[in-house]
Amino acid sequence: MTDLLYAVEVMINGLMAGVLYALVALGFVLIFKASGIFNYAQGVLALFAALTLVGLQEGQVPFAHLINAALGTDLHHFGWQLPAVVAIVLTVGVMVLLAIAIERLILKHLVNQAPIILFMATIGLAYFLEGFGDIMWGADIKTLDVGLPQGGSAWLEQATAGWGSDEFYGFFIDRLDIVATLVAAVLVISLTLFSQFSKQGRALRAVADDHQAALSVGISLRFIWVLVWSIAGIVALVAGIMWGAKSGVQFSLSLIALKALPVLMLGGFTSIPGAIVGGLIIGVGEKLFEFTVGPMIGGATENWFAYVLALVFLVFRPQGLFGERIIERV
Amino acid sequence: MFYREAGDFKTSYRDDSQTFPIGFDRYRYYAVLVLAFAVVPFVIDDYWASAIFVPFLIYAIAAIGLNILVGYCGQLSLGTGGFMAVGAYACYKLMTAFPDLNIVVCILGGGLVTAAVGVLFGLPSLRIKGFYLAVATLAAQFFLVWLFNKVPWFYNYSASGQISAPARSVFGLPVTGPGVEAWAQYMICLVFAVVLAWAARNLTRGTVGRSWMAIRDMDIAAEIIGVNPLKAKLTAFAVSSFYIGIAGALFFAVYLGAVEVGEAFGIQKSFLILFMIIIGGLGSIFGSFAGAAFLVLLPVLLKNVLVGTLGWPTDLTAHVQLMIVGALIIGFLIAEPHGLAQLWRIGKEKLRLWPFPH
Numbered sequence: 001m002t003d004l005l006y007a008v009e010v011m012i013n014g015l016m017a018g019v020l021y022a023l024v025a026l027g028f029v030l031i032f033k034a035s036g037i038f039n040y041a042q043g044v045l046a047l048f049a050a051l052t053l054v055g056l057q058e059g060q061v062p063f064a065h066l067i068n069a070a071l072g073t074d075l076h077h078f079g080w081q082l083p084a085v086v087a088i089v090l091t092v093g094v095m096v097l098l099a100i101a102i103e104r105l106i107l108k109h110l111v112n113q114a115p116i117i118l119f120m121a122t123i124g125l126a127y128f129l130e131g132f133g134d135i136m137w138g139a140d141i142k143t144l145d146v147g148l149p150q151g152g153s154a155w156l157e158q159a160t161a162g163w164g165s166d167e168f169y170g171f172f173i174d175r176l177d178i179v180a181t182l183v184a185a186v187l188v189i190s191l192t193l194f195s196q197f198s199k200q201g202r203a204l205r206a207v208a209d210d211h212q213a214a215l216s217v218g219i220s221l222r223f224i225w226v227l228v229w230s231i232a233g234i235v236a237l238v239a240g241i242m243w244g245a246k247s248g249v250q251f252s253l254s255l256i257a258l259k260a261l262p263v264l265m266l267g268g269f270t271s272i273p274g275a276i277v278g279g280l281i282i283g284v285g286e287k288l289f290e291f292t293v294g295p296m297i298g299g300a301t302e303n304w305f306a307y308v309l310a311l312v313f314l315v316f317r318p319q320g321l322f323g324e325r326i327i328e329r330v
Numbered sequence: 331m332f333y334r335e336a337g338d339f340k341t342s343y344r345d346d347s348q349t350f351p352i353g354f355d356r357y358r359y360y361a362v363l364v365l366a367f368a369v370v371p372f373v374i375d376d377y378w379a380s381a382i383f384v385p386f387l388i389y390a391i392a393a394i395g396l397n398i399l400v401g402y403c404g405q406l407s408l409g410t411g412g413f414m415a416v417g418a419y420a421c422y423k424l425m426t427a428f429p430d431l432n433i434v435v436c437i438l439g440g441g442l443v444t445a446a447v448g449v450l451f452g453l454p455s456l457r458i459k460g461f462y463l464a465v466a467t468l469a470a471q472f473f474l475v476w477l478f479n480k481v482p483w484f485y486n487y488s489a490s491g492q493i494s495a496p497a498r499s500v501f502g503l504p505v506t507g508p509g510v511e512a513w514a515q516y517m518i519c520l521v522f523a524v525v526l527a528w529a530a531r532n533l534t535r536g537t538v539g540r541s542w543m544a545i546r547d548m549d550i551a552a553e554i555i556g557v558n559p560l561k562a563k564l565t566a567f568a569v570s571s572f573y574i575g576i577a578g579a580l581f582f583a584v585y586l587g588a589v590e591v592g593e594a595f596g597i598q599k600s601f602l603i604l605f606m607i608i609i610g611g612l613g614s615i616f617g618s619f620a621g622a623a624f625l626v627l628l629p630v631l632l633k634n635v636l637v638g639t640l641g642w643p644t645d646l647t648a649h650v651q652l653m654i655v656g657a658l659i660i661g662f663l664i665a666e667p668h669g670l671a672q673l674w675r676i677g678k679e680k681l682r683l684w685p686f687p688h
Contacts, residue, residue, distance in 0.1 A: 069642045069643060109664040116404075116406055116460065119461060119464070121659070123659065124605075124655075124656045124659030127601075127653075127659065129656070130656070131653035131654075134649040135646065139649065261468065262469075269461075298481070304476050307465070307466075307472055308473055310465065310469070311454060311465075314454065314457065314462055315457050318458050
């Protein structure tokens, strides 16, 4: 009985981790739907957003490291602390500027290229942003604190202690994960409302459906691309805040993006609900697998379980759970 | 003026279909070979071997392998690091299990084992394509690295979890283990690189290579005209993995000597080799060499200029390097998607006419 309760706890924690994967996956789906680009840089975007947020909040001098090395000065901080809300608004501004720059400097020149070329370009972008973020804000591990609740929920733990038998200490669930779940739900609902009912949202769906037809009825492709990359940047910021508050702002944040890839493959590249469901399946699956099979084969199975699950799954259903049917013509 | 076909008469089909039909090209190729085999070994020292020549040759082999899969057959793979690890560990197990076996046989054995593993992970390519396949090869990358980390049999239960190459020699000349001469390291890598590049060049212009390219250009159309996709894709995976496995074995046994799998064969290595073929040129053997040379030389150059001359800290230089590599990838994809190899081809066309405009 106690074992079963522990399994349930593992499952709930898996669901929460899955929500965070889904947050990253959401950014991928948005860009893929609107421009057919598989954006490998989404994870680095989250890292960059989190770095910028911390940097602005702490009042760091951007490029301090580079300036010091080149000019021999000793800059590090402006000496002020911004409130979290102001820093978040400024970071959103930075992400929008970044979206404009990406459109101007990269996407504009790569129209009509094969999808695989665009994919490789986003890998290049990921490398560039990684170096850029480190030069701008320094590469040390930072703590991100925007006032989100942390630590286990004491109330839940006490309420469930002693279930089944006296051995059971109650469910341990991080309050941050609960907040993340709520935020993800709000984000998905507002994105769905935006794309269903607003003018820009409709234009976005039109572009996703057919680039040329959208152009011919007077929708500006370039504006839509800036818009969708900005939204993806904001989603990345949310994901960056959640992950950053959980485990610090550091390079490993960008590896989470890789975890989002199997999530996408399970859910299908074109479906927002698919990203959520895929995230939950992967989150629960890898936690349960580690809990049940992990100890037998040496542990740390979380590194690869998601990919192998997606690989096996794809062999049977190549378009994912909710993806559109792939039809090929000569 | 120098570079032209005029007066270069072909009197047999053999002459007509040779790799370098233009005389100047052919002599330049022989000159490079003579330089590589007869001059470099006598002037090479430890720094040049370990910083430039040996990694360049090994990465060139890996890049040719990946180019066969991505550039010729159109199947994007992000599992190169994992496959290199298979080559390295297979070579290590062969070296320690059969101490009398020649090191060359061990390295080739590493390649063959990797080819088998590559075919296994290539099987899904028959059902899935494009990005989906790229993610599927990530499964290979993470799973293989985890496997070599967690199963002690692979590293012979050593306490550190590392594998280190025992001393072996070819024709009485030590090539692995401690205290190896720089030129011996260089020569064994050079021989492998030249033979493998020659084989790849001839494979890609024969039947097999043409079926790969047909699959790359449009797989359904290729299937309709009678190219067997099963055979074409799996041979591409096998040959590509064979090359990558040999590169991994050389990287471990000859270049590094001791290896920790997550550090030497992580996902970063997969991207590095992918970048080499993007910068060098997809679908070109020369491009694989050019890309490998470029990405081996760039860090050395940056380190000398930024750290050595300007006195910047090394971590800053590493970040600048990331930015430059990223920007170069994007720049090449925008300006010249076929990479350095295409620039070379354009240069040769210009040279054929020079000094006349038409």
